[in-house]
Amino acid sequence: MSLSAYLQPDLPGEAYTFEVAHGCNKSDLVFRSAKMIYEGDGTELHRGRLFRPSxxxxxxEDVVCKIAYHPTALSCIxxxxxxxxxLQHLQGVCIPVVHGYYLRQADLASRSCLVLSYCGEPVKEPFAGLDIEFKRALVQAAVHIHDAGITHSNLVEENVLDYHGLPMxxxxxxxRRHLCGRDRNIVEGDISPRSSDFKCDELFQLCEDLxxxxxxxxKxxxxxxPISRGMTVEDLADTYPPHIPRDVALKKAKAAIKDHVKRYYPNKYKEWKRQRRALSHRQQSKNTTASSSNQVADFDVSGATTAAPLGA
Incomplete structure (x- = not known):
């Protein structure tokens, strides 16, 4: 079985012939390039159509042919x-489907060709700017790869494609082969662990980048x-230098917690503000002078509860 690859749209009659080296195709195939999408490091990427001669x-099929013509690139592919x-069980799920691997042996210019399904373009936003659904899917995809005993080693934006709203x-x-050492689930919105506690550098860095x-x-x-579970204004004030008066330290700690919650827990902050307004209305209707800050729960700055922040 062979692959006839027409790589130059301006020369439609000129083809490179490759022989199958790995793949399940039982017939000859033709690839006709629509355009070259990358060239460098002894490699070319061509997007086009893969079809039978008949x-x-x-x-x-809409595919990408990854062609190597330098010895190092041949080895890499x-x-x-x-x-x-x-990762065959993940092909078509979070990595492209492999349609075949072909070789063209020549004395002076050997080439190889890896044919992959086309799966979209690289994401256009930095990881941190992606929408949360895409982030969740990307984390899950990376976890699947690690659970299969592989680490990617270059998880950057240019290697993540947007395929109809899902990552490839x-x-x-x-x-490379990898025995993932992480001993915890990755929970969106949880407090960032230390890298040494998480025990998987690649997944840790991905979550940090996202x-x-x-x-x-x-602050x-x-x-x-450092934030601890159940941290209060008093706890944060205790971290301030002793020369700062206690009342000043408490005031600064309240402001710091409020700013932190407003920035990183906006939904909980809005809910707390709603509770404060509702309590204020009830107090006015009862003509009470009780302090609302003593009746609305303090916010756990660790995000472990839905209680509200002090101050405001």
Whole structure:
């Protein structure tokens, strides 16, 4: 079985012939390039149609041919193929489908061709700017890859495609075998763990880049203080230098917690404001002078509860 690859749209009659090296296709195939989408490092990427000689080109599969013509690139694509097949159960789920791997042996210019399904364009936003549904799907995709015993080793924006609103991870040239050491689930909006506690550098860095977790520190007088579960204004004020008067420290701590909650927990902050307004109306109707701040729960700055922040 062979692949006839027409790589130059301006020369429609000139084809490179590759012989199948790995794949399940039982017939000869034709690839006709529509355009080159990348060139560099001894590699070319062509997007076009893959079809049988008896078929109309327009009815073929929308694919990308990754062609290597430099010895180093040939080796890299051979390794990439092995990684794709190690993740075969994820093909079409969060990585492209492999349609075949072909070789063209020549004395002076050997080439290889990895044919992959076309899965969209790279995301246009930095990871942190992606919408939350896409972030969740990307984290899940990366977890699936790790659970299959592979680490990608280059999870950056250019290697994540937007395929009809879902992520497809590409470029497995640097992927390697990996026994993931993480011992916890990844929970969106949880407080960021320490890298040493999380025990998987790649997934940790991905979540940090996505801003998938809330900060584990809060602004203090001199830098930032670590957040603990159930942290109160008094707890934060205790981290301030002793030369700051206690009433000043408490005031600054209240403001810091309010700002932190407003920025990182906007929905809970809005709910707290709603509770404050409702309580104020009830107090006015009862003609009471009780302080509302003593009747609305304090906000747990760690985000562990839905209580409200002090001050305002």
């Amino acid at each position: 078929e109309e080109p327009d009815l073929g 051979g390794h990439e193929l092995a990684m794709y097949y190690a 991870i590409i470029d497995l040239e640097e992927a 801003k998938y977790w809330k900060p584990r520190t809060i 203090s007088v001199h830098g930032h203080a």
